[in-house]
Each structure stands twice: as structure tokens, then as C-alpha cells.
Amino acid sequence: MKEEFAASAARATPVVGGNFWLWLSHHDINWWVAVATLAYIGASFVFAWRKDRRDRCAGKREHAHD
Structure with missing residues (x-):
């Protein structure tokens, strides 16, 4: 099954891949700016969430040693 x-x-x-390249190459610069902006905002949320989670875990470890 996996081999098939x-x-x-x-x-x-x-x-x-060819269809994807054609789709990508037929967009103007405004579309690319919008995609890059959404990617930047999404990455910011992910990094903030991970930092918050890391800080919470560090706080729990500090309190465990008290």
C-alpha cells in the first residue's frame, strides 16, 4: 500500500509542481506582500505562544524546587 x-x-x-509554479508565477507583487505579511503575523503568534509556554514551564520548575 505504501509503495503504491x-x-x-x-x-x-x-x-x-508545474501547476504550482504556474499558479505562483501569475500573481502580482501585492499578492506576495499580502502572503508575506500573513506569514510574518502567523510566525509572530507561534513564537509568542512558544515563549509563553516555555516561560510557564520554567515557572513551574522554579516552584517545584521551593
Whole structure:
């Protein structure tokens, strides 16, 4: 089953990659700026969430040693 899926994915890769490249290359700069902005905002939220989680875990470890 896995081999069949891998073979099917390998056969479809050039077609999918070509279609994806055509889709990407037909957008103007405003679209790319919007995508980059959304990616930056999303990454900021992820980094803030991870930092908050790290700080909470560090706080729990400090209180465990009291």
C-alpha cells in the first residue's frame, strides 16, 4: 500500500509542481506582500505562544524546587 502511494506521488510530482509554479508565477507583487505579511503575523503568534509556554514551564520548575 505504501509503495503504491509513493509511486503514485512520484508520478504526479512533476505535474503538480508545474501547476504550482504556474499558479505562483501569475500573481502580482501585492499578492506576495499580502502572503508575506500573513506569514510574518502567523510566525509572530507561534513564537509568542512558544515563549509563553516555555516561560510557564520554567515557572513551574522554579516552584517545584521551593
